Amino acid sequence: MSQKHYVDVDETPQISKLLPLSIQHLFAMFGSTVLVPILTGLDVATALFTSGIGTLLFLWITKGKIPNYLGSSFAFIGPIIAVTASHGVGTALLGCFLSGIVYIIVAGIVKKAGVKWLDKVLPPVVIASVIVVIGLSLAGVAVDMATKVTVDGQSQMSLTSIEISLVTMLITILAAVMLRGFLGLIPILIGIITGYVYTLIRHPELIDFQKVVTADWFVAPPFKFGEVMGVIGNGSAWIAALVIAPVAFVTLAEHLGHLLVTSKVMDRDLMKNPGLHRSLLGDGIATSLAAFIGGPPATTYGENIGVLAITRVYSKVVIGLAAVFAILFAFIGKISALLMTIPTPVLGGVSIILFGIIAAQGLRMYVEHKVDFANKRNMIVAAAILVTGIGGYKISFAGGGLFSDLTIDNIAFSTFLGIFLHLILPGKESAMGEASREDEKQIA
DSSP: OOOOOSBOTTOOOOHHHHHHHHHHHHHHHHHHHHHHHHHHTOOHHHHHHHHHHHHHHHHHHTTTOOOOOEEEOGGGHHHHHHHHHHHOHHHHHHHHHHHHHHHHHHHHHHHHHOSHHHHHHOOHHHHHHHHHHHHHTTHHHHHHHHHEEEETTEEEEOHHHHHHHHHHHHHHHHHHHHOOGGGGGOHHHHHHHHHHHHHHHHOGGGOOTHHHHHSOSBOOOOOOHHHHHHHTTOHHHHHHHTTTTTHHHHHHHHHHHHHHHHHHHHTSOTIIIIIHHHHHHHHHHHHHHHHHHTOOOEEEOHHHHHHHHHHOBOOHHHHHHHHHHHHHHHHBHHHHHHHHTSOHHHHHHHHHHHHHHHHHHHHHHHHHTTOOTTSHHHHHHHHHHHHHHHTTOOEEEOSSSTTTTEEEOHHHHHHHHHHHHHHHSSOGGGGGOHHHHHHHHHHO
């Protein structure tokens, strides 16, 4: 009898293991989630609160079967900044609210149409390539965090950052590979704590505790319930908000990719059970609610999917408790301030591992489905997806008009390109992979 080597969604670890497992997920998402409000002028505490509430809603809507954490979406940064500057934050939040509605509408369409059509447009060679892109397209971000420092607004290489990130990364790798039992399940947490302590000892000047000292114990996030309601009757605000709403079509591709990665990590078809329509609905409601409260739009997080892949702990309780912690920390100023003191190179060191793990899942899919790269068609489709996605091929609409300041990011573009090439090129059966064709023969 084969032994199960994972903790499933309906299982709950002991409290002594549950707390650090949840905190590990909180640390994984924290840096990126708070960066979005910092860049867009929204409130950090509100972003933490909406990420927690959004995650709990997502878990409920997906019946607890998709253990994804929802954090702030980077795709909306540019449009939020542009619309806020020209029409105010209320109009920008209205646009984000409408983006969530787009998700909800698409979820309804998917529920009616089903997901069988996805098998035709997303064969293994396309899915695996997109998964690799999701991981490696973030490689530059992780490496910049790990090796550079910003001085007078300019990013430059820093030996100190390299030192800290290498120590953090090495400890994380050793913890993941060599530790057994419970300690082997929290390598990210061990890496971050070790990197933090190492920085305190070797480079204490990089950690500023003054912000922790001056922060209040209790803070009420400045929710902006009235911002969206204040512009909802303004026709010009609606027109400007429509600049942001189409971004939903870009993040839909990212959402689909993340769900495919999670399915591969968990070795089950989440597209069918609980269903793509449920995950889209959960993400859409979380996005609209966040905007209504005053937070940035929500999205599933690659960092946390990486944690799932390393730990093989899929418990919905672990993710749910991480969301509860995020909500609580939104009201506890000193803890939020303490988390903000985590050095960027420390987060960069663990991010290298997390993003790499996602890419490795795509490579694993190539192997498991026996994708034939001796076939010229498969090579071309994979090459186009990988180079445009990893290379950062983006399309930005500048100037005036409805789609001004809209950017189709590299992940979305490479996904659309891969689907397009698969649909127009002859020899579609080769894209399924030998393993998939063998399964079809057995079923027949």
